[in-house]
Amino acid sequence: DVKxxxxxxxxxxxxxxxxxxxxxxxxxxxNMFWYRQDPGLGLRLIYFSYDVKMxxxxxxxxxxxxxxxxxxxxxxxLESASTNQTSMYLCxxxxxxxxxxxxxxxxxxGTRLTVV
Amino acid sequence: LAKTTQPISMDSYEGQEVNITCSHNNIATxxxxxxxxxxxxxxxxxxxxxxxxKVTNEVASLFIPADRKSSTLSLPRVSLSDTAVYYCLVxxxxxxxxxxxxxxxxxxxRP
Numbered sequence: 001d002v003k004x005x006x007x008x009x010x011x012x013x014x015x016x017x018x019x020x021x022x023x024x025x026x027x028x029x030x031n032m033f034w035y036r037q038d039p040g041l042g043l044r045l046i047y048f049s050y051d052v053k054m055x056x057x058x059x060x061x062x063x064x065x066x067x068x069x070x071x072x073x074x075x076x077x078l079e080s081a082s083t084n085q086t087s088m089y090l091c092x093x094x095x096x097x098x099x100x101x102x103x104x105x106x107x108x109x110g111t112r113l114t115v116v
Numbered sequence: 117l118a119k120t121t122q123p124i125s126m127d128s129y130e131g132q133e134v135n136i137t138c139s140h141n142n143i144a145t146x147x148x149x150x151x152x153x154x155x156x157x158x159x160x161x162x163x164x165x166x167x168x169x170k171v172t173n174e175v176a177s178l179f180i181p182a183d184r185k186s187s188t189l190s191l192p193r194v195s196l197s198d199t200a201v202y203y204c205l206v207x208x209x210x211x212x213x214x215x216x217x218x219x220x221x222x223x224x225x226r227p
Binding site: 004033035040041042043044045048056058059090092094104105106107108109110 | 214
């Protein structure tokens with residue numbers, strides 16, 4: 001059974017803290033993604049990675065960084081957490097595909113982060 | 117980057133067929149159309165993908181007209197458990213690895 005695992009389901013952090021959200025997949029997928037989801041805004045792409053050590057910015061990368069040192073693990077880093085980063089964070093992974101054809105993405109259960 | 121437009125919300129009753137239409141006027145020649153379903157407090161789940169005409173699986177059908185500027189997800193005989201948000205995505209040929217979600221369509225199925 002395919003699996004994308006996020007390290008925490010719920011997290012509470014203080015403003016200014018450095019926060020690490022971890023995501024691990026066991027499907028040998030090349031692509032990994034980090035999204036945030038807020039009411040009324042759908043899923044917004046923060047960063048994605050198509051290979052180890054490779055990353056590209058999504059639509060809302062400000063205030064975030066990522067790390068992909070191993071194929072199975074993709075970390076999202078909030079360098080200095082702020083209250084406007086309170087959100088649901090979702091990680092996903094997928095195989096590489098032919099141009100234009102997104103292969104099926106598998107999502108983790110999400111991490112609900114609250115910054116106080 | 118091809119954008120998609122969907123209705124914000126739809127209501128239906130159990131046993132009815134539900135059709136959700138997505139507009140993607142700027143779809144590129146190589147782009148596929150993919151639909152995901154998301155239940156509350158869960159990540160999205162792949163439903164169906166197509167390139168042209170009609171695709172059917174055990175969950176839904178996807179209808180794509182010849183000009184491919186829109187697509188329709190059809191859910192036959194919905195039940196209460198089909199209440200969810202449905203997202204339409206179009207492949208980004210500028211960067212084929214990206215998955216860009218819009219705001220989705222919130223479907224409410226009533227008894």
